[in-house]
Amino acid sequence: MSGEPQVQEEFEARLKAYEGRPAAATGVGRDPVNEPMIRHWCEAMGDTSPAYTGPDAIAPPTMLQAWTMAGLTRRPERTAAYDELLTLLDESGHDAVVATDCDQEYLRPLRPGDEITFDSVIESVSDRKTTKLGAGYFVTTRTDIRAGGELAGTHRFRILKYAPAHRPSRPAERRPRPVVNRDNAGFWEGVTRHELLIQRCTACGTLRFPWLPGCNGCGSPDWDTVEASGEGTVYSYVVLHHPPFPAFEPPYAVGLIELAEGVRIVSNVVGVPYDKVRIGMPVRLEFRRYDEELVLPVFQGVTP
Structure with missing residues (x-):
């Protein structure tokens, strides 16, 4: 085995070592499941289902991740292990990132008043993949979301950490011209x-x-x-x-x-x-x- 493949193999072994380690621990939803957020979501999505209004309302299942989000602040429950993994990829030149896909599994409906807790784990780090964006690694996290201690659903989220493919330099382009008309x-x-x-x-x-x-x-x-x-x-x-x-x-x-x-x-x-x-x-x-x-x-x- 030549030196370069061995280095690559050792690097990927270091990445694989993060599989199964927590990405977020003992997270608590910033707000209970609530009617105003459900209403805003339904208005944004154009969803008029009667299941999401009234005394027996449930939250739209696709809101599952919304109850775990921390807004513009960094999630305090994010672990050092997850930060270490991202740093390792950044320092190896895989410093660009793009979200690729997610999937969700729903086990029970969420209702207004439910208190949300969650834990995330680094589920997998792929082998090195070559894409049109550049070569890199797919990192998948799995978040288990609970209501009142009962598992309500699972959210998997996948990102690609990659080294941007070289693109030939292009001549400098002018900025777009403003549209000037009789009014302005x-x-x-x-x-x-x-x-x-x-x-x-x-x-x-x-x-x-x-x-x-x-x-x-x-x-x-x-x-x-x-x-x-x-x-x-x-x-x-x-x-x-x-x-x-x-x-x-x-x-x-x-x-x-x-x-x-x-x-x-x-x-x-x-x-x-x-x-x-x-x-x-x-x-x-x-x-x-x-x-x-x-x-x-x-x-x-x-x-x-």
């Missing part, structure tokens, strides 16, 4: 002068953004503009990781910025690491040139 041309003209202009209804004084042909407060078609001070805060944001898009380099943060004037604008948050952007973070307007034609308003994060 004045805004983009202001941007070229490094001015962020907000429409103001001359009938009722209401500020509006984005630009519209008439006031959505009083309906007047008459307006002028005021220049934004450039001060604002992050009202909400998302971080784009995937898929990659020409002329953009993920990950990057896109924020819904509330300006000091009270209107909101969507733009990139720059100048701070994407994972340091927070709701309520103060930001300051700047204008960034991306090529010989394109200037865009972006917002510089202001850290304490």
Whole structure:
């Protein structure tokens, strides 16, 4: 056996050693099974089944995982073993990840008031697989979900940890051009002068953004503009990781910025690491040139 296959074999043996080890231990659902979450789920899914309403309501079976989720915070019950496995894969170059599939088994219905507990185990780590994304390993976790101590269902979740396949370099691509029309041309003209202009209804004084042909407060078609001070805060944001898009380099943060004037604008948050952007973070307007034609308003994060 040559050295390289032996190294590969030893590495995969280290990965396999994590099979059967806990991924999350003694987890507790953040909320009991409850009617508001059931209602929101059904509205989002368009599910009007009468089984999910009324005094004998049950939760939709496909909500099984929802009762174990920790929101935007890291699950405190996640184990060191699971973190070690992911770190081992990251350090070996398999640092990209994509969720591939999940399957669920339902053993008893969940009803409003049920208290949820759960445990997860690293069920399997595959041999090295070659995919279009790149070569890597499928990691499957199994979560047993209980209600009042009784097993209610099982959720299996599979991810692929992979080393991205080499892609030939491509010439730099220009960022997409904004769509300029008769309703917003004045805004983009202001941007070229490094001015962020907000429409103001001359009938009722209401500020509006984005630009519209008439006031959505009083309906007047008459307006002028005021220049934004450039001060604002992050009202909400998302971080784009995937898929990659020409002329953009993920990950990057896109924020819904509330300006000091009270209107909101969507733009990139720059100048701070994407994972340091927070709701309520103060930001300051700047204008960034991306090529010989394109200037865009972006917002510089202001850290304490």
